[in-house]
Amino acid sequence: NAGVTQTPKFRILKIGQSMTLQCTQDMNHNYMYWYRQDPGMGLKLIYYSVGAGITDKGEVPNGYNVSRSTTEDFPLRLELAAPSQTSVYFCASSRPGGDWDTEAFFGQGTRLTVV
Amino acid sequence: QKEVEQDPGPLSVPEGAIVSLNCTYSNSAFQYFMWYRQYSRKGPELLMYTYSSGNKEDGRFTAQVDKSSKYISLFIRDSQPSDSATYLCAMKETDSWGKLQFGAGTQVVVTP
Numbered sequence: 001n002a003g004v005t006q007t008p009k010f011r012i013l014k015i016g017q018s019m020t021l022q023c024t025q026d027m028n029h030n031y032m033y034w035y036r037q038d039p040g041m042g043l044k045l046i047y048y049s050v051g052a053g054i055t056d057k058g059e060v061p062n063g064y065n066v067s068r069s070t071t072e073d074f075p076l077r078l079e080l081a082a083p084s085q086t087s088v089y090f091c092a093s094s095r096p097g098g099d100w101d102t103e104a105f106f107g108q109g110t111r112l113t114v115v
Numbered sequence: 116q117k118e119v120e121q122d123p124g125p126l127s128v129p130e131g132a133i134v135s136l137n138c139t140y141s142n143s144a145f146q147y148f149m150w151y152r153q154y155s156r157k158g159p160e161l162l163m164y165t166y167s168s169g170n171k172e173d174g175r176f177t178a179q180v181d182k183s184s185k186y187i188s189l190f191i192r193d194s195q196p197s198d199s200a201t202y203l204c205a206m207k208e209t210d211s212w213g214k215l216q217f218g219a220g221t222q223v224v225v226t227p
């Protein structure tokens with residue numbers, strides 16, 4: 001059971017380059033999320049999706065874009081990378097309904113450095 | 116002011132000691148309270164969750180929520196070196212699509 005899988009695990013980008021962080025889950029969860037984690041700052045929500053074709057902004061969406069064409073996949077696109085986007089990015093998923101929508105399952109993270 | 120405040124530590128304790136962690140928050144609409152454990156270079160994993168006020172116990176772990184004081188706690192009894200990790204509190208409002216508000220995380224080191 002793979003859970004939430006993120007690729008790549010590490011990446012170094014130059015300022016102004018673009019890239020897509022991949023995220024896929026095999027738990028048939030409707031809800032998916034992208035967070036970034038900076039030292040001493042906790043996790044901040046970038047974008048989230050409640051189902052295929054539906055996405056919405058979180059707390060820190062500037063500089064990012066997402067799409068959700070299938071239940072399984074939720075890629076995060078960085079356009080024109082900036083040093084402020086150096087961070088660890090986590091994708092997560094959860095299922096809706098009752099108390100269980102509180103349990104978000106996280107991927108292993110993507111460590112991104114912009115130089 | 117951050118919505119969720121958590122002391123980043125590090126908190127160093129000897130093996131067998133009780134670890135006490137806490138978070139304060141400002142949003143009175145938070146109803147779900149969680150503790151996640153994150154090992155170095157790994158994703159967070161859910162450890163405990165509590166709805167509204169009260170206590171919840173699971174083995175060596177006890178979670179407490181005091182909504183009147185906007186204060187939540189996690190206690191780890193008989194701590195083990197394997198408990199060394201960063202502990203993040205998280206909370207959310209009802210009907211908020213699972214969007215979580217996280218604390219900064221407290222790094223815990225349990226020394227043998």
